[in-house]
Amino acid sequence: xxxxxxxxxxxxxxxxxxxxxxxxxxxxxxxxxxxxxxxxxxxxxxxxxxxxxxxxxxxxxxxxxxxxxxxxxxxxxxxxxxxxxxxxxxxxxxxxxxxxxxxxxxxxxxxxxxxxxxxxxxxxxxxxxxxxxxxxxxxxxxxxxxxxxxxxxxxxxxxxxxxxxxxxxxxxxxxxxxxxxxxxxxxxxxxxxxxxxxxxxxxxxxxxxxxxxxxxxxxxxxxxxxxxxxxxxxxxxxxxxxxxxxxxxxxxxxxxxxxxxxxxxxxxxxxxxxxxxxxxxxxxxxxxxxxxxxxxxxxxxxxx
Numbered sequence: 001x002x003x004x005x006x007x008x009x010x011x012x013x014x015x016x017x018x019x020x021x022x023x024x025x026x027x028x029x030x031x032x033x034x035x036x037x038x039x040x041x042x043x044x045x046x047x048x049x050x051x052x053x054x055x056x057x058x059x060x061x062x063x064x065x066x067x068x069x070x071x072x073x074x075x076x077x078x079x080x081x082x083x084x085x086x087x088x089x090x091x092x093x094x095x096x097x098x099x100x101x102x103x104x105x106x107x108x109x110x111x112x113x114x115x116x117x118x119x120x121x122x123x124x125x126x127x128x129x130x131x132x133x134x135x136x137x138x139x140x141x142x143x144x145x146x147x148x149x150x151x152x153x154x155x156x157x158x159x160x161x162x163x164x165x166x167x168x169x170x171x172x173x174x175x176x177x178x179x180x181x182x183x184x185x186x187x188x189x190x191x192x193x194x195x196x197x198x199x200x201x202x203x204x205x206x207x208x209x210x211x212x213x214x215x216x217x218x219x220x221x222x223x224x225x226x227x228x229x230x231x232x233x234x235x236x237x238x239x240x241x242x243x244x245x246x247x248x249x250x251x252x253x254x255x256x257x258x259x260x261x262x263x264x265x266x267x268x269x270x271x272x273x274x275x276x277x278x279x280x281x282x283x284x285x286x287x288x289x290x291x292x293x294x295x296x297x298x299x300x301x302x303x304x
Contacts, residue, residue, distance in 0.1 A: 020038035020040060020041060020043060020045065021043070021047050022038065022041050022043040023038065023040050023041045023043075025038055025039065025040035025041070027039075027045065069095060069096055069097045070097055070102075070105070072095055072096060073096045073097040073102055076096070077102070077229060077232060077233055077236075078233070078236070080266075081233075081259045081260075081262040081263035081266060082226075082229075082262060082263030082264065082265070082266030082267045083266060084096060084099075084229050085099075085225055085226045085229045085263070085266075085267050086266055086267055088225055089222055089225065089267070099224075099225045099228040099229060100228060102228070102229070102232055103202075103228040103229070103231060103232045103235075106232040106235045106236060107195065107198065107231070107232065107235045108195075109235075110235040110236070110238050110239055111191070111194060111195055111235075113239060113242060114191060114238070114242065115188070115191055115192075117242045138150060138151055138152065139172055141168060141172075141186070141298070141302070142298075143160060143164070143295045143298050143299060146158060146159040146160035146164075147159065147160075148160060148164075148165060148168045148169075149168075149172065150172055155169050155172070157169070164299065164302075167302060167303060168302055171186070171302060186301055186302065189300075189301035190297060190298055190301040192301075193297045193300055193301060194297060196297075197293045197294065197296070197297045198231070200289070200293050201231075201286075201289060201290060201293055202224070202227050202228065202231055203224065203227075204285075204286065204289045205227045205230075205231070205282070205286050205289075206220060206223040206224040206226070206227040207220070207223075208281070208282045208285040208286055208289075209223040209226065209227065209282060210223045211281075211285075212278040212281050212282050213268055213278065216268060226263070226267055229263070230259075230260055230263060233256075233259055233263075234256055237252045237253070237255055237256055237259075238252070240252035241253070257279075260279070261275070261276075261279055264278070264279060
């Protein structure tokens, strides 16, 4: 009986709708065009589950189509530094992906690829504020000005608080055949927390821009839009360092300051030398913030 009752109940797809299922607005007798779409909220009156083909077309057409907002935004982001921010600040936003959504899309893709390629991508020996490096059976973990690790089977810890040294020692002063597995686990945890660190780095970058360009009288959120677009490009540049080809990596790293300076010129204007001084100020403050954030990420990776 219950099955028959369910079969007799008309579905939302088959029933003739007299009111909007979304907002409850009654349709009345307003003609065919009026009945196809709700006059209050614009939702279609004939609600039905899309087919798989329609679902893919809707998603791809709105986001990944050749002329879609994503590709249009990426094209402007890559080829015209600062132009995407200028378009947003000028109020031309409909045809582009919103800054936060674009940043999240690009950064998520970049971090997923970094993790897929492997933790070797963070074995950088060049003065980074936080790094975890493995060389044969030796391990070196750098946290800001401090360093700890295993050297020829002996634990060492320099310029770090005693409680941090003890925690690191418990992690890596273990059986030699387990040390490498523990270091790989540390690297994975380090990478998994990078995304969280960006929630500190991005707002701080916008804050330093507001400090450097106080005379522009722009709101903090307008500087934040610029920060989101610039960081999205930085993540794209990071992807070109993953293959590990020396020349390609050098070119990708070179484009970061060049791109940022050009973007600053397009968005903020001003003369060359004052812009360079402002860029140096922002770089110094942001570099300090980056060092603290990465050290914090490495510490959390060790303590987790």
